[in-house]
Amino acid sequence: MWHNVRILNAISNTCMAIFILAVVTGAIGWLIQKPxxxxxxxxxxxxxxxxxxxxxxxxxxxxxxxxxxxxxxxxxxxxxxxxxxxxxxxxxxxxxxxxxxxxxxxxxxYQPLGVWGSEGRLLSTKGDLFTVNMAEAEEDYDLLQFSGPEGSEKEVLAHYMEFCQRFAAIDLSPKEVRLSDRYAWSVRLDNGMRVEFGREEGQDTMDVLMDRLLHVYPQLADMTDDHIENIDMRYPNGLALKVRNALPASNTQRSSVAL
CATH class of the missing domain: 3.10.20.310 (membrane protein fhac)
Structure with a gap:
């Protein structure tokens, strides 16, 4: 082998290439460490x-x-x-x-939308939970209230957006959206009224309940001079209505309405 010129040249060239590569690598390493x-x-x-x-x-x-x-x-x-x-x-x-x-x-x-639960976390407009100085957030933003089981943040946000769109038809907007541990929905609106929707039994459950509520709400508002405190939609063919008289604040009454 040592008498084969071609093999010797190949070995020499390989060694030279390795040497040059090592020098170049060392030089680059030295250069990039310079101040x-x-x-x-x-x-x-x-x-x-x-x-x-x-x-x-x-x-x-x-x-x-x-x-x-x-x-x-x-x-x-x-x-x-x-x-x-x-x-x-x-x-x-x-x-x-x-x-x-x-x-x-x-x-x-983060763009905060509201407070999540009672642990001092915030829900962002993109459905993220995060923690910051609550006093700073409350000073800069009009925070809503949200709650739900762990991992339900984006679902609650999606329902909030739907509630905003639907309740706009009667000039109301959600201030609080709750999803209970049993996955029952409730909403508090900017006029102080709370609406209990209960659990969604199917894909169209919420749409059916919202259509029913929006249809009957103007009649309910015209029927009474009292403040509507609570509307319970968890009835197959009707709803339960709780009102508070304007004069004695503690005077409340509950009635049911068949649809």
Missing amino acids: VYALQTIRVQSAGGETLRHVNALTVRNIALPNIRGNFFTVDLDEVRGAFEAVPWVRKASVRREWPDKLVVSLEE
Whole structure:
């Protein structure tokens, strides 16, 4: 073999290629560790272009920046994304490099819709549960009330949107939507009235109950000068009505209406 020139040339070329590759790799490794490539700027911006309302320099400096390691080449973008998504009010973060020493971080903030249950969590307009400073949220938003079994957040949000659309026909809007542990629905409206719908037995149950309620509600409102406190729709062919007289606040009465 050692007398075969072609084999010797091939071995020599291979060794030379390995040597050159090792030199180049070492040089690149040495270059990317130079201080000139240290991160100098991290620009934080809104993913949608609007002003960030709740994420500020103080929270970024205290929570995100201590968890960012490496330079322009070695920084782990997924790790940076995770560091920013740990900041309160941040729903989602995306990160990109910008030559030669900058990271650009685009943030999407949570948009709270209401309070979820009694544990201090908020429900966002996209059906996410999150936790922030409740006093800050209550100061900036007119929060609704929601509750339901664990994992039912998006279902409750979807029903809320449907209730908004349907009750708009009688100039009312939901202020509270509850889904009980037995999966029974109830809604409190902006006039203080609560409507009990009960469980959905089929796909069209809620539509049937809403159609019935919207049909009879104007008649109920005209029939009484009292404040309607509660409407119970959990009857096959009617409803139960609870009213409170305007004068003595404690005077309540309940009656049933057949449909």
